[in-house]
Structure formats: C-alpha cells, structure tokens
Amino acid sequence: MQDRKPTINDVARGADVSRATASRAINKGPGVSEAVRFRVCQVAKELGYTPNFAARTLASGRQNTIDLIVVAYDTDASRFGLHPYFGRVVAGMMDTLSSTGTHLRLRMFAESQAHLAADAIADTTGLGAVLVNVPPPLATRLHQRCKRVISLGATAPHVPAVEAENVLGAQEAVGHLHSLGRRHVAAIHGPTVNTCAESRRIGYLNGIHEVGQRDISGSGNFSRETAYLATTRLIEAQPDIDGVFAACDLMAAGAIQALTAAGRRVPDDVSVVGFDDSVIATCTNPPMTTVRLPVEEMAAAATRKLLDGGTADYWRGVFAVNLIVRDSSAAIPALS
Amino acid sequence: MQDRKPTINDVARGADVSRATASRAINKGPGVSEAVRFRVCQVAKELGYTPNFAARTLASGRQNTIDLIVVAYDTDASRFGLHPYFGRVVAGMMDTLSSTGTHLRLRMFAESQAHLAADAIADTTGLGAVLVNVPPPLATRLHQRCKRVISLGATAPHVPAVEAENVLGAQEAVGHLHSLGRRHVAAIHGPTVNTCAESRRIGYLNGIHEVGQRDISGSGNFSRETAYLATTRLIEAQPDIDGVFAACDLMAAGAIQALTAAGRRVPDDVSVVGFDDSVIATCTNPPMTTVRLPVEEMAAAATRKLLDGGTADYWRGVFAVNLIVRDSSAAIPALS
C-alpha cells in the first residue's frame, strides 16, 4: 500500500510509449497523435500520476514560483494577521497569479535576521520577488543579489518599485479637513523607518503649511495602540484640536477611540481621516473617511511586471490615491 | 556579465575538491575536515553560490514546502484582503515555519474551479497542505489524493482537522448577554456552507434554548455589508431586540453600525458580541466583546503536525475558545 508515487516512466510503460512521448502528451506539446495522447492521459489518471514539481523545474529551467518577501519589525509574524495591508498584497498577487501556473511563496523575516533574507532570496532564480516593508538598505542588497526584485513602496533609488502618491494623499487629507472648517489639524505619524509613513508625514506638513496651520504631530508605529496613546496625549496638550490625520486606518481607529474616550464626538467635535482604505476603515463607528491606497492593484502590477520577465533598474510604477469621504469627517456643526 | 549562476561544481572546482565533498561541507554533514570545510565555504561565498532549490529537493527526496490551500467563494481573491482570518492563518503558519527551513506556498481557488485544487494539491508530495475554507466534499477528495492534509475547521469525518469549540463559544456568548439582563438576543449567522458558521448557529440555538428565550435569527455571509442589512431588517421587525450575537467580528462591526444608524446606543440599548477576536474587534467603537478564536495557534498546530510527518485519519486537534469582554456589551443601565 506504500508503493511510491508513479513517475512518468510508469505512465509511459503503461501506455506502451516512450517517456518522451508521454511527457509531450501530458504537457500538451505538439506532435502527438490524438489517440496516443488520449491513451497516455487515461493511464496517467488511472495511475494517479502527478508530475514532480522539482524535477520539472529542474529539467526545464523554467521557474514557476514568485516570492513575497516581507520583513516584520516584530519577532513574530503576528503583524501579518493584525494589519490588513499584508492580506491585501497577497490578494492582489494571487489575482494575477491565478490565471498563470505560477505559485506564490511567502517568506517573512524579522528585522534582526534580515541578513538571512539576502541568502534566501538568492535561490529565487526564477520570476523574482516582491518586497514588502523592506528597508532601503536591505532592498539594495537584495537587488544586488537578485535583479528580479521589485519593491512595494518607495525604496532605494536603484531598486525597481511601485509607489503611491503618498505625499499628495496626505496633503489632500489635510486640505479636506481644512475645507471642513477645521483649523487645528493634528497628525499621528507612522514609524520613521517606513518610507510610506515618511511620505505621508511630508504630505501632512505640506498641507499644514499650505493652509497656514500649525504643526501638531504625534507618532506611533502603525499600530492602533500607539495611535490611541499619541492621540490621548495630543488632545491633553492641545485641547483645541478639531481634526486628526492618521498615517493608516488602524491608527485612525485608535484615534477615534481615544477621542471618544476623552469625551469628544467624532466627527462633530473632531474629524478624523485615515489612510489605506482597508477593511478597518469601513468597520469603525462612524465609518472612516480615508485616503484609498490601491494596494491590490499595486501588488498586481508588481506581479505582472515580474511575470513579464523584466525589471530594469530605476523602473517605477506610480499609483494615484484618492480621498474616500465617509462619516468620520464632517463640517463643524452650526452653533444653535 | 550574464554568466550563469554558479553551481556546486564550480565551487568544488574552485576549492579543488570533489562535488561530493563540497556538498557535504556546505550542508554541514559529518566527515569533513575543518580545513576543507572552511575552504569550500570561502569559495562558495566568493562565487556567490546558492544551492539550487529544485535540484536539492529532487535529489534528496525531502520536501521543504508546505501549502496553504484556501478556497474563496468569490471569483477574486479580495476576500483574502478583507477578512482578517486569512492573515492570521498565515501568521500562525509562518511562526512555526520560520525556525525550520520550510517554505509556505499559497494557493487559492474559486469555488467554481475547485476541482483544479485536487490536481494542484497532488503534486504536493511533501509535507502536505493546510486546508482553509474547503467544503467537506472537496476536502474529502483532496484527502484521497494526498494523505498529508489537514483542515482548519470542522470538515468531513475522515479528514484530519483542527477545530475550535465553536458551539460552546456561541453558547457562552448568549449566556453572557443573558446574564447582562438581555432578554431578546438576536443572531446574525454566517453562510450555511461554512461548518464553523453552522456550529456557531447551533451554539446560539442551544444558548437561547437554555435561557428560555426566543430564536431571532438573521443571516449573512461573513461580510460586514450583509450583517448590516440583516441587522437593520431584524430590528425593524423586532424592535425589542436588546442583544446581538454575530458569527464573526466583521459581521458584528456591521451590526454595531446598523444599530447606531437606527438610533440605538451600543451597549446601552443593545449589547453586541462578535466571534474571532480579530483586529476588527479592537477597532470598532466601542471596542467589541467577542469570543476569541485562537486562529494563529490552530494554524500553528496544524503546521506542526504536518512538519512532524504524520496525520493519520481521524486526527483531531481541538481548541478552546474564550469570551473577551470589551465595551460593546454591558448590563442594561438602571432606569434613573
């Protein structure tokens, strides 16, 4: 009962043809009579034959795996389950991959053991890898080792990347709050090591400058908890805050909770705007105004680029973001 | 500049040893003098040698990939990015996998093309696959083709699975609401095709029966939108509802929003309890009381089982769930 898996040899023997013919028949190659092909497939099915993946890629030289490499700040992978961003990346990649025969391989590295990533990625001789949350220096190293690499989000100059207009998005968010009559707009920024977070910080600063407001900045690390804390501190120090821009939806959710806990009504007393338009944005109460980041599309674009074989240095795909107005932001109610 | 990747042959030649020795040296096998090992590694590093994955698994016969197979109800992968459950599964698997040299391969199938999964999984000669959201009949087929398979969530009898005490959890949720003084507890159920959803339905019914309340059931498909709709309808038909149990956090979030939109206060007028304890539960306003499903631990357990080599028929790992009380549920306020 423990007989080994049937190989293509067994199929060939069973169908009374040579291995080569069997191979051609199974791979739908040209130059096989219909009768033979049918017989071969028949036998293959009877035997329960399934091609050996490793042998196939070895022999053909073709690769059919594309890697998703994410580096986590934490030592464990919990972030992956907590922040919706990662799931969206996977979704975008799977969508483009499903039609092809290509597989998605997932690899995570803690920041501390990130040097391992360089080795790990090197054996990706194939279609390449999508980089998520990889700091620019490491991205550069990876790109040196393996050219077929493309980063999700801004990174080192030479490394191909697909980016979003984070600066403009944050700027628009501030403009939106200002247009609602908000005159004391604070920001909860993301981690400084994250290039997206930095872009959004710049966008906020630009926006604030544009409308002539004062910079009221707190910061966190893309987590709800840190945003809750930062918001609480901010409104204690600056009670007149009437608008909050958070670097991501998760943080905006924390801000809304902190505001509510402090007795402020959202959006009446304080309007808040997030960034991402992840599932979080639709789940808060009230539903969140946010800047939509087309993560799925970006991931899909990166994947497609890899599939199409090439990414030369300096390649950039840039995506627009756009403001989605929901109920967490509104004009200041008229005094009755 | 386009010289092909160095093979172990190149390393062996460079270090002036045989392939076999080079292989042993690199793989830290026994029976290699320290001097030789050092020289080989040196050369390997200089050449930028990295072992060929396919060749290695082919030659050794060892497999180092474990699959995560998820079937999606939708035609696209968007669900993966929307529902936190999937990310948590990945997180749990990655955590156990990171210490080993094993890789995680991701595969998604729409329900319609699910038959493809049977073929796809078959070439997983290796450590096996974790099944997520795979309907029992398909799970059975997969298990027939490849024994090293284990389902996350209840499934067909013969297929190994790790399960959670969904029935008890739902029952406890209802009990909790009752103890808070709620006497009209409604439920928003998940899709009937989902075994977890069905267990929770049963648990709700049990609980309702236990405390002598009436069954007030609506249903959705694990999405926020459907829960919003169902809740709206339910409270129109039964205005005296003072408690809601939802089959997952995402649905509970929709319920909270619907309740708020209808002018009910949560938790004062209506208390709501979710299921999962995903990131969603912490992001709602108020933060959500929910039944914690240890998804990461379950996924980790399944992965470990696969890693350990074996899953005989009938194997079951069962996990307890527990109620996490937050602010979306509270006793009925005393009339003043």
Add this chain to the structure above:
DNA sequence: TTGTACGCGTTATCAG
C-alpha cells in the same frame, strides 16, 4: 509522429 540519449544541480552510496 515517435523514440534515443543526454543534461538539469544535488544528494547518497560505496569504494578507497
């Protein structure tokens, strides 16, 4: 249209 023969990069077996 089909078969022969070789190579893909490694690991494993057996001598030395």
Add this chain to the structure above:
DNA sequence: CTGATAACGCGTACAA
C-alpha cells in the same frame, strides 16, 4: 576523510 558514480524525475534536441 575524500572521490567516483549512480540515482532523482523530467524536458528536449536530435535522430528515426
């Protein structure tokens, strides 16, 4: 401790 040499399962020129 080290070196030939044979698998591993399959794809594919090339020949028939």
